[in-house]
Amino acid sequence: MSSLKIAALAAVLSIGSTPAFAHATFEKSEATVGSGYKGVLRVPHGCGKEATHTVRVQLPPELVAVKPMPKAGWKLETKTGPYPVPFNNHGHELREGVREIIWSGGNLPDEHYDEFVFAGTVAPSATADVLYVPVTQICANGQQAWTEIPLAGQKAGALQNPAPSIRLIKAQGQQQPSVYTAGAMTVTSAWTRATPKSAPVAGGFVTITNTGKESDTLIGGSFANAGSVEVHEMSMDNGVMRMRALTQGLEIKPGQTIELKPGGYHLMFMQLKAPNVEGERIKGSLTFRKAGNVEIDFAVAPVGGPMPTAPSGHEHHH
Numbered sequence: 001m002s003s004l005k006i007a008a009l010a011a012v013l014s015i016g017s018t019p020a021f022a023h024a025t026f027e028k029s030e031a032t033v034g035s036g037y038k039g040v041l042r043v044p045h046g047c048g049k050e051a052t053h054t055v056r057v058q059l060p061p062e063l064v065a066v067k068p069m070p071k072a073g074w075k076l077e078t079k080t081g082p083y084p085v086p087f088n089n090h091g092h093e094l095r096e097g098v099r100e101i102i103w104s105g106g107n108l109p110d111e112h113y114d115e116f117v118f119a120g121t122v123a124p125s126a127t128a129d130v131l132y133v134p135v136t137q138i139c140a141n142g143q144q145a146w147t148e149i150p151l152a153g154q155k156a157g158a159l160q161n162p163a164p165s166i167r168l169i170k171a172q173g174q175q176q177p178s179v180y181t182a183g184a185m186t187v188t189s190a191w192t193r194a195t196p197k198s199a200p201v202a203g204g205f206v207t208i209t210n211t212g213k214e215s216d217t218l219i220g221g222s223f224a225n226a227g228s229v230e231v232h233e234m235s236m237d238n239g240v241m242r243m244r245a246l247t248q249g250l251e252i253k254p255g256q257t258i259e260l261k262p263g264g265y266h267l268m269f270m271q272l273k274a275p276n277v278e279g280e281r282i283k284g285s286l287t288f289r290k291a292g293n294v295e296i297d298f299a300v301a302p303v304g305g306p307m308p309t310a311p312s313g314h315e316h317h318h
């Protein structure tokens, strides 16, 4: 390898690894909706070469009842404002609170690291998947702003100066039904049933809507506990209900919604490797001829049971 190539490789490696290390971030990157959250903001350096004398933290409206922790050597100020949704704090309605925290008059040299702390609650009304908390470090002749928020479809890792973020976990009993999309195809209500240990197969059920202008076809999928997945149909044969594999797949016309359900169209999970356990969510996918693959989780209902109404576990969208 030439020395030029080695230099280029070294540059790529350092560009790839430095920002993640040098960004302002929270020690705890997850919080539960409706629960308390202690934000420990880690500030890894000043502004370039200068010392930081002020740190401003803008709180998203979902963080309520926030109290900052005073810090030795720094003056503490807050700015308050109204909450978009009043917050019921143990029977006492809070309509406004801290929206911004400013620690000033301190000294964080570029070669030092420091932490800034607040406590608060994630409002029960929060629906976001991720909260972004813009932070600005102010120095004598400049500033370092950690205020970039990814646009829809953009990866946070692509940003130069990302705002510190907190991923929200939905509290138990508050889940929304998961909605998955692949191109024009929307998939909801994915579920299966618990199976006895020796069961060789299980049925999988989903509701699929084609929101596009062209027809598409469900041709198969995958399921973590199964060797393969087929698309099946139940039909009457001489007075006996039988099922058969739809080898050409299941067509979903533009604007059409098809519910795969017990006794009708269904997915057949073949060669089960492990039993489906009630209450779990099991990973799988659907494959459409045009829209391609979409990863989904199947909620597991009791043996012979109906579709779970409140799927357990929380959803992730990526």
Ligand SMILES: [Cu+2]
Pocket (backbone or CB within 6 Å): 232, 233, 243, 244, 266, 267, 268
């Ligand atoms: Cu079947």
